[in-house]
Amino acid sequence: MIRGWYIGSSGMNAQQNRLNVIANNLANVDTTGFKRDTAVSKNFSELLIRRTNDDGVYKISLGSADAAPIIGKMSLGVETNESFTDFSQGSYKETGSKTDVAFSAAGFFTVQTPGGERYTRNGNFMIGKEGLLETKDGYPVLGEKGPIYVADTEFFIDKDGIIYDSEDMREIERFKTVRFENERYLKKQGSSLYAETDISGPAYIAEGEERPAFLQGFVETSNVNVVNEMVQMIEVNRAYEANQKTIQAGDTMMSVLWSKTASLRG
Template structure:
């Protein structure tokens, strides 16, 4: 019976993690370039139940055999295995703002932060006082030659990310877009930023077919589907209640065991 408490409690913990993830997805449904998280759960190994003390052992020359029949198996609970990011492409929103950009395809803008280079899909940029292209948080957007300096907001960006000034059509820089070996394992840092690690691999500049198309005057919306998230939230609530009832039932059975069965056998 005590095992039932742990099984029910593990299910409640797993559903709580799912609910926290769904809540975060819904909270960022209007965040530019946001990528939803998906929790993955795994079950503990099952325990094989056999009948014991029922004449289930018979002897043979040189040893004995267990003839106890298998009753069945019992699960030992579940746990959250990982929470990974779904990098599926979001839709595009027309802003008609020259400093806004969206990536059509896989890849990340590179930005310079006090903690080092970080990566984002949020192309909602603006010009700072020194005419440097910045993120909403004030981090410089990097070109392949460093922070991007432009004369005004009339610049033009082609589909390859080449920036040209409007006055003399001179090349300013090419926007740095990076890719990773295992993008699934990038870690969120907040403010729509990601950081790499040993599993995700070192960043490399996207070239050729790896390089996404640039859309100037557009931003990428989040890839969160509100309807799907709400449906999953209902499923989580029902699953949580089912596990909760399991714990309550186990508690009731234990109460009966101690208050009635133990009293009779005293």
């Protein structure tokens, strides 16, 4: 019964973590370029149950001989294994603004922050006071030669991410677009920014088939499906309640056991 308390409480903790992830997804359903997270759970190591007393005669159990053979196993509960980001493509939203850019496939814009280079899918840019192309938080967007200077909105972006002056079609810069070996393991840093990790590997310039096509005048919406998230929220609430009832049932049985034991001793 006491083991049941711990198993039930571990289930409640895991469901609480899932609920936090779902709530964050729903809160960012209208955030440009947002990628939903998914919480993954796993079992604790399972306990192998052996006979504590036997006649000393070797018996075959799971391919081995043992005087106290394995008679079964018991689950020790569940825990949250990881929360990973789903980088599936979101839909496009036309804005008509020349400073807005979207990708047609996988890839990341590179921006300069006080903490170093960071990466984003949010192409909702603006022109700063110094004529630099910036994110809404004021971080300069980087080209392959450095920050992108455009001065005004009179520029054109082709499918390869090359920026041209609209008047004389002079090439200004090319977006620094990067990929990673294991994009799933990028670390979210808020404001639609990602940082590389040891597992994701370092950023490298996307070229050839790995380089996405650029769409000027569009932004990528979040890939959160509200209906699916709400269904999962209902599932989490029901699973949480089931684990809660398991603990309550164990507590009731333990109370009965204690009261019966006390009455017998009395």
